[in-house]
Amino acid sequence: MKTLVIGFGNTLRQDDGFGVYVAEALAQQPLPPGVDIHTCQQLTPELAITLSQYDRAAFIDISAPGELAPGSLIEADLLPQVTSASAVTHHFNPATLLLLAGTLYGHAPQARVFSAAAGEFNLAEGLTPPLQSALPLLTACVLAWIQPS
Amino acid sequence: MPEKIVIEQVTRIEGHAKVSIFLNDDGGVQDAQVHVTQVRGFEKFVEGRPFYEMPSLTARTCGICPVSHLIAASKACDQILSVRIPTTAVALRRILNLAQIIQSHALNFFYLSSPDLLLGMDADPAKRNLFGLAEKHPQIVRDGVRLRQFGQQIIERLANKRIHPAWVIPGGVASPLDPDVRNQILSEIPEVKAIILRTLDWYKKSLSNYQEYVRTFANFPSLFLGLVTKEGRLEHYHGSLRVVTARGSILTDQIPVEDYATYIGEAVEPWSYLKSPYYKPLGYADGMYRVGPLARLNIANECGTPQADQELAEFHCLDKGAVLSSFHYHYARLIEILYGIERIEQLLNEPDILSTNVRAHAEVNNLEGIGVSEAPRGTLIHHYKVNEDGLVQSANLIIASGNNNLAMNRGVLQAARYYVRADKLTEGMLNRVEAVIRAFDPCLACSTHALGEMPLAIELVSSEGKILDNLVRG
Numbered sequence A: 001m002k003t004l005v006i007g008f009g010n011t012l013r014q015d016d017g018f019g020v021y022v023a024e025a026l027a028q029q030p031l032p033p034g035v036d037i038h039t040c041q042q043l044t045p046e047l048a049i050t051l052s053q054y055d056r057a058a059f060i061d062i063s064a065p066g067e068l069a070p071g072s073l074i075e076a077d078l079l080p081q082v083t084s085a086s087a088v089t090h091h092f093n094p095a096t097l098l099l100l101a102g103t104l105y106g107h108a109p110q111a112r113v114f115s116a117a118a119g120e121f122n123l124a125e126g127l128t129p130p131l132q133s134a135l136p137l138l139t140a141c142v143l144a145w146i147q148p149s
Numbered sequence B: 001m002p003e004k005i006v007i008e009q010v011t012r013i014e015g016h017a018k019v020s021i022f023l024n025d026d027g028g029v030q031d032a033q034v035h036v037t038q039v040r041g042f043e044k045f046v047e048g049r050p051f052y053e054m055p056s057l058t059a060r061t062c063g064i065c066p067v068s069h070l071i072a073a074s075k076a077c078d079q080i081l082s083v084r085i086p087t088t089a090v091a092l093r094r095i096l097n098l099a100q101i102i103q104s105h106a107l108n109f110f111y112l113s114s115p116d117l118l119l120g121m122d123a124d125p126a127k128r129n130l131f132g133l134a135e136k137h138p139q140i141v142r143d144g145v146r147l148r149q150f151g152q153q154i155i156e157r158l159a160n161k162r163i164h165p166a167w168v169i170p171g172g173v174a175s176p177l178d179p180d181v182r183n184q185i186l187s188e189i190p191e192v193k194a195i196i197l198r199t200l201d202w203y204k205k206s207l208s209n210y211q212e213y214v215r216t217f218a219n220f221p222s223l224f225l226g227l228v229t230k231e232g233r234l235e236h237y238h239g240s241l242r243v244v245t246a247r248g249s250i251l252t253d254q255i256p257v258e259d260y261a262t263y264i265g266e267a268v269e270p271w272s273y274l275k276s277p278y279y280k281p282l283g284y285a286d287g288m289y290r291v292g293p294l295a296r297l298n299i300a301n302e303c304g305t306p307q308a309d310q311e312l313a314e315f316h317c318l319d320k321g322a323v324l325s326s327f328h329y330h331y332a333r334l335i336e337i338l339y340g341i342e343r344i345e346q347l348l349n350e351p352d353i354l355s356t357n358v359r360a361h362a363e364v365n366n367l368e369g370i371g372v373s374e375a376p377r378g379t380l381i382h383h384y385k386v387n388e389d390g391l392v393q394s395a396n397l398i399i400a401s402g403n404n405n406l407a408m409n410r411g412v413l414q415a416a417r418y419y420v421r422a423d424k425l426t427e428g429m430l431n432r433v434e435a436v437i438r439a440f441d442p443c444l445a446c447s448t449h450a451l452g453e454m455p456l457a458i459e460l461v462s463s464e465g466k467i468l469d470n471l472v473r474g
Helices: A014-027 A047-051 A094-105 A129-146 B010-014 B051-059 B066-081 B087-119 B130-136 B138-159 B179-216 B257-263 B293-299 B306-316 B326-348 B405-419 B427-440 B443-447
Strands: A003-008 A035-040 A056-060 A073-078 A110-116 B017-023 B029-036 B223-228 B240-244 B250-255 B264-267 B276-279 B368-375 B378-386 B392-398 B456-461 B467-473
Touching: A003 A014, A003 A047, A003 A129, A014 A035, A014 A056, A014 A110, A014 A129, A035 A047, A047 A094, A047 B138, A056 A094, A056 A129, A073 A094, A073 A129, A094 A110, A094 B130, A094 B138, A110 A129, B029 B405, B051 B066, B051 B378, B051 B392, B066 B087, B066 B368, B066 B378, B087 B130, B087 B138, B087 B326, B087 B368, B087 B427, B130 B138, B138 B179, B138 B326, B179 B306, B179 B326, B179 B405, B223 B250, B223 B293, B223 B368, B223 B378, B240 B257, B240 B293, B250 B257, B257 B264, B257 B368, B257 B378, B276 B405, B293 B306, B293 B326, B306 B326, B326 B427, B405 B427
Parallel strands: A003 A035, A003 A056, A056 A110, B017 B456
Antiparallel strands: A073 A110, B017 B029, B223 B240, B240 B250, B264 B276, B368 B378, B378 B392, B456 B467
């Protein structure tokens, strides 16, 4: 089974880089065979080609602060669908990317999103304290998910 | 106690671009203005920074074409160092620049413009996007995705990052080309060449379907400006400036890029933050010129690669003089993609391309530097003055998209006069105005993530100044 882990976000916007940091932490761990780690600033249509070549995909993201306390962990299965009104290059989210992979290349992997509620998106590097605490917890969640069942 | 000052661009809530259409007493269109409502301020905040930071700092101007700024900035810094960089470094910078042009043109043509071309200007806006296109024309989308991936991967393979790489530096590039990377790129050339050739074939056969847009999308006489080689060939990295008239004759040729300020003036209009460059000898605004792929093909005698030269010869037959319709920016982009693929292949086969001598080292030897290159959207000029410590005293950036500002405004006026018939705006009309702007592929579209629904507001203003109608999207 081939598994792709995509950590995405902007490391120059504080907690927005959370997905990248988690992916980098995962890359330091012993991983099962067939697991690849990919980091990027944003999801672009070209990733659909890559995605279509995997059985499973984990998207590691950050969520806009809402009612959840910063650092709260969020997990959910993903289905291919257009969830953004404007299907534009910079606005691709995991679900639309999965849809594109399925539509264009005939296969979308089983996918799950791993995220955390953000604290701040200021112009700064590094995570806020709640997300620093969340980083090893979410890394463990993804690590557990990518183990062969 | 220091105060925190917050400056808010409130107008950005209506999108990064706004169009005003002014009506005369008879209800006809009198004038139109494209307002760019974002302030960047790069020229100001780089003052005091060390010159060697300029490539990385100015690359942040854009997330779509950072490579263009890296190259123009590094060339300006080369002049400050007073070095002639190694020939292999020049070739590698050229490859990076062409890869940037390929991915950017693919983004505009396949992702942003093809939904209009293939689904129709009046198609349901909810479907007039990449997903609607993928349902009806999946092969076109696959081709676009692959071409963009090809360009992006070259950037990543050479410079280690797709966005904001720091590989191009004053004096050359940071590291030589890996032989495996060279072989990998060369192995992909036949596939991407086949893609662009079949796209060109399809597009040329479809051109008769778009004659209305050819006539009405910024189709008027203007000058055309860009870089050419000594022989007058297509040039994206070095060379000198050439200006061609609407009749296709050369007005000025082989202008050293260091003399740009003698020929290019920058006017400021109160209704836009985007400056309006013009050709100084003809004055403002008679000196309106166009840059970018359409201009580059209009000013070039030839491309210098075999298949692109065949396509250029056909392209030059579209008009008796220069090709005047901005709708043909699309066609020009496809030819430039073909040229880019062929030229990258040539460069990768140069005997010294794997040389490890890719950087010249020096201190500040010159207090001024001017770097010019061709970005996807047109001629890009970086001009810095530094002190003896190498700290930037002033910077002037003439951005590719800005060069087209006058022509883009004229184009929107032309389209508005053709399509606006009453005091009521329709979505189809809005989309046609968008499509005129999109043909120029301005960076404001990229920076506002435009596709099908550019964040754009259009106002219809009566002769008394009353706003009759208003449409906002994005």
